[in-house]
Amino acid sequence: MKNVRVLVLGGYGINCDVETGWAFEMAGADTVETVHINRVIEGDVSMDDYGIVVFPGGFSFGDHISSGRVLGIKIKMELGEKLAKFIADKKLVLGICNGFQVMVKMGLLPGGKISHAFNDQSVTLVHNDSNRYEDRWVTITKEVSNKSPFLKNIAVLPIAVRHGEGKFMANSEEINRLEKSGMVAFRYTTTDGNPTQEYPANPNGSINAIAAITNQAGTVLGMMPHPEVYISKTQHPHWTRENDLPEEGMGLQLFRNAVDYIKHL
């Protein structure tokens, strides 16, 4: 079995790096390091040494111009090749919230084939229909057609969304392609698992309630909701009410899946 080393990127207004690191530690990763993007660009830290790279949530560059845009430019220009090789090696990349926005804006998601990680931007995440940032808990449900290693043993997941620009949009052909190729990972649903366009269950008006997608190989996952803040029971807003909540935070499974996959890669 392989040693699982996780590289959590930080800097420029990324701000969920610490708790994302905790999630991987709890999930059993051997090493979790939070590193400023510039140290990877400078070569002080080499992506090759890791099995998982994470673009955490936050407000890179203050969401100015549009969320994820400017950090995406920097990463694509200065780390694009390394990232493409990393993905070609079938290693895992996870982007959460702002990390998802970065991946989408630089064309890493939905991306091309595994040998060609980047594509022109074909989907986007724009201002919520409500035109405001909101922090609330919703339910997301895994799309069964998606075979990503991130998604094993996950079905319905209560989870926090915390964003102002999370409305997933693309033209209808692209949406079709994603759905047909099993690249949709999660949708916003009612608590019993039915996709919904209704606010606030669908918190931003995303087309076809899409909350998360992967690349075709399922090794690159981007999602608006925050699984890293449901790694312990006391993070759920109902934990003082419901005695049937699992003792373990339900978001943890996603991180454990990633760790297990790399362990056996």
Add this chain to the structure above:
Amino acid sequence: MVFRVEVSLKQTIPDPAGLATKRRIFTDLGLDKVKNVRVLKGYLVDIETFKERDLERTIHALFSDPVVEMVDTGENLASLFSWDWLVDVSFLPGVTDNEGKTALWGVRTILGGEKAQEDRVFSSRKYLLEGEITEDEIQRISQDVLHNTLIQKVTVISRESWDNGRRVGSSVPRVEVISQPTVEEIDLALSDDELLALSRSRTLALNLEEMKAIRNYFSDTDIQKERLKKGFPTNATDCEVEVLAQTWSEHCKHKIFAADIEYEETQTGKKESIKSLYKTFVKQVTKDLRSDRPWIKSVFHDNAGIIELDDDHYFAMKVETHNSPSALDPYGGALTGIVGVNRDIMGVGLGAKPIFNTDMFCFASPYYSGELPGANLMHPARIFRGVHQGIKDGGNESGIPVVNGSIFFDNRFIGKPLVFCGTGGLMPKKVAGRPSHKKRALVGDFVVMTGGRVGKDGIHGATFSSEELNESSPVTAVQIGDAIVQKRMLDFILEARDLGLFSAITDNGAGGLSSSVGEMATDTNGVILNLEAIPLKYEGLQPWEIFISEAQERMTLSVPPKEYAKLLEIAAIHEVEISNIGTFTDSGYLEVFHDNNPVALIGMDFLHNGLPTYQLHAVWDPKEREEWHPEGDVNLNITLLDMLGRLNISSKEEWVRQYDHEVQGRSAGKPFCGKDMDGPSDAAVVRIEPTKLTAVVVAHGLRPVISDIDAYNMTASVIDEAVRNAVSVGADPDFMSGLDNFCWPDPVYHPEKNRDGKHKLAQLVRSNKALYEFCKSYGIPLISGKDSMKNDYGSGENKISVPPTLLFTLISKMDNVEKMITMDVKKVGDVVYLIGSTLDELGASEYAIYHGKKAAGNAPTVNSELFMDSYRKLHKAINANLISSAHDLSDGGLAVAAAESAFAGGFGMKIDLRAMPLDAAIDRDDIALFSESNGRIVVTVKEGMSEQFEQIMAGLPIGRLGEVTSSNLFKIIGLKGEMILSLSLDEMKTAWKTPMSKMQ
């Protein structure tokens, strides 16, 4: 050449920003004629080396989103839409333009090449409004909704003139300053009147005694000799006068809290001399309590108080106010408020990491419909919205969750809103082998400024907030923050801290470098500074401006020379600008130079100890108190719905949800709880780490209106409110510390400008007496605090003063977070108990105000010994797992608290008032239901646990009121045994949610 780039959503895509603008025009101005609004983004690229072909490379990659947007390199997009008026809003020269800065950074990343200091990108917005709007109306929309004249420039174009070819154009808002740096000498050999005139004309906010002290210092022959020897003129310089004014400002030196006060009570004839309220009451209570609380680590001398939380961590907390800036520019004022108090935590000890924010606001009603009392005042709805946006952006962008707060409304806040911003932070007990709560600058250390550049922003912030607002308040006092610049600095500082690269750190807040360096230099007794080493936003600042500017996102480090190279290296990784601007010395002087020219030389002792003490007079002569009792028959169903819909009681969820309250992953007790996650939590519970059971509890009390009766009762009440809020979630009542934030109207008597100054000072004295007395009896050491003393608008007869306000913030902890409980009822069959007696205390209650009364009736009182006994016992019951919900009784009393618990939990409730522990004289149901007596908590006890609960609470006033029911109804049996109230959960919740969402 300047290039314009404009971006719009494609025509087929609805524009949420436009819809929100349309809604705002309707809610704020009542104008329903606007049919449609589109918002276009604009960028003026002003980069020397930027060429036509660079446009192609950047407009698609950087400025626009290919999936949903279209982009143009001119002003042609607007023509594609149907509209009647166009309003273009851009920043005035020198105003912080965060989006422009990011755009410049993006252009440089794409193009590479030389980076010129003068390069700029300026951002702007075009609003396209469709509808039959008159010219007057578009001016109002522009003025009251779309821009702030203090920071923004506006161009309004009608469709007709647009079609005739009129455009906004591409003139850029560059700061053009032509003045050469000079140091002006100021001859202080002036008459008293002339000294006062000088204080006024330079916004020094110094009184005659203080001006005289400065004059005497500079006329001292020994001082003059020393000055000549060091190459300084014998006259004071402009910089010296300014530095003294900043350092001696009310804002920085708290002169009123340090004053000698003669206090007298006319009714009792009692007289008392008080030497410093701060020393006598605030500091004293901590001194008295400290000996058996070894966990108090650092209080009163650093940026924030520090306590020990568990084996590994220290916790620091600070609460600040940003009232005056928020009145002028609500967004910028609140944003700089929150990021400013974050810096206090970043600069406490050797640096702590902010883990949560708190915020409390006091505004006039957002539905205020009268005349605004001053020409430069904004409508309270606009202030509310701007402040909220500032806190939201500041907290969310920094990745610091806002976990606790409140919004209080009273129309006396129309002249000055109160904006309290608090931050709690964590640090490891040791960093780089040193105890983290101690720091000391060393002789020979470099003075290192880190963070943003210096401009004219925020000049005179400290002195201007030390005066009342008026129509000529200075515009330069306005600042806009950049949370991302600060976040980068935070990442940098934490890394440098852990490597032990600095000996001391402090933030640059009010007074800028002059205050931060001036204070740090007391460690070594001197400092020498070279102002030319300070990076500027633009040329042309005068040396004194550089030194006192409150430009944001800056901190000062004291760095041993051998560590400087490493520090530079780390700063480069984080793209944080740092500069070595001087050296700490033991010369006894603050010495400042600019290109070797003498700028300031002030003795350290005079700078910090030369300030004369105020001599003030306080007279307590309360008006004859008006009795008030409700009369006649009252329909309690209607009354409770009305009460739930009162602004101060109603749900603030619409607004609070817009704050990230969960980032950093520590949240266990969130702002909302209950079945639909909308019940109002009493306090926030924040875990230290996800694998540790220790959690911090933060709660607060805020009840300004009680000061209308007596600030003594107000103070006792807010302390108790904070304690019972904390205890209600499970906090340990034997581990508490407090923070006091006073926001007072000017308490310094002046025969014309401030005739009731003596009364307001007496209120302050009484508040301090209560603060000491109740903190002592509750066992709450004060670890930090702040006061803001000039919360008035205008002067003389037309003055509007805020009610004397104390925000009391309480910090407690839980050793086992899993014992935490929330306010929502959980289960049918659970038994409802009321802890605490209800007295006839409707004075200043929401119910009294509902009936048009304020100061009439009895103010709530505090029986600290009894209350504390019940809190300790409740804590025991919580730890014994007997309690399923607890909710503190505050605004609206029992009726509101019990209703909230019921509808938050989604179950009915039936309670009987005859079981209440009640003052025998009370015979009216409405008094029992709405009295705001302190010390009361409504709890539900798990089915079958009542006996155990009653045993624990034996000897205390508790009442078994009823139980949680499976119905959808909230029912109350009155004192005469009849059903007096029956409402469905839904109608109560709707009434409670409506008022604050209406103005969204």
